[in-house]
Amino acid sequence: MLKNVFVSSALTISTLSIGINSLVLKPSRAVELTDGRRAFESSLNLTRAAANFNSRNNSAARYQFTIEVPEDAGEALKSVKITQKENSDTVIFKTDKSKASLGSSLSGDNIPLAAVGGESQPGETTVVFDTPVEPGNTVTISVKPKQNPSVDGVYLFGIAAYPNGENSPGLYLGSGRIHITE
Structure with a gap:
């Protein structure tokens, strides 16, 4: 009886392993909306926002935003x-x-980069990759x-990611914080 339980458990574990491997090996697909547009299948992650110089009015400042495109995103990041x-x-972005x-x-x-700016307004810019960033x-x-703002404080920048495709809906990733000091 004990021998049969072990064999049965081994078969169950073997079957689960095969099932898990099958899931892992399947390529992920993007979500296709009813109007034909594509969307990310899984959320991307804004992991970092930073400025190399945080002092007010500094014209040498650069802001960096780091985004992870997970394996299961289902679609490449276009912009x-x-x-x-x-x-x-x-x-105002240069x-x-x-x-x-x-x-x-x-x-x-x-x-x-294929393009930068788009229909930009002060406080806004769009970065479009020449080749989309793959999952x-x-x-x-x-x-x-x-230059950095003339008033110190915490400045928030909303980050939205867009998949490859025409008029695809963006995915809001959150706000990156940049601290401006004296």
């Missing part, structure tokens, strides 16, 4: 929109100074303000 939340001072690289810092492989990768985007 990112950065929008400053209302505050006492508004940042779109020609934006860059991106693979990894959690700018020391990774450079990612060419399983991390990307760091660096944007350059004309």
Whole structure:
């Protein structure tokens, strides 16, 4: 009787292992909406927001935003929109100074940008990758303000990610915080 329980348990574990491996090996697919647009299957993660210089009015400052595109995202990351939340001072981005690289810092492989700016307004910019960032990768985007705000405080930047495809809905990832000091 005990021997049969062991064999039965071994078969169950073996079956579960095969089932799990089958799930892991299947490629993930993006969500297709009823109107044909595509959306991410799983949320991307805003993991870091930082400024290299935090002092007021500093014209050498760069803001970096790091985003993880998980394996199960189902769709590649095509563009990112950065929008400053209302505050006492508004940042104006120098779109020609934006860059991106693979990894959690700018020391990774450079990612060419197809466009930067779009229909930008003060406090807003959109970065479009020439080649979309595939699931399983991390990307760091660096944007350059004309200068840091003249008023110290915490500045919030809403980050929205967009998958490959026409008029695809964005996915709001949250707000990155940049602290400006005296």
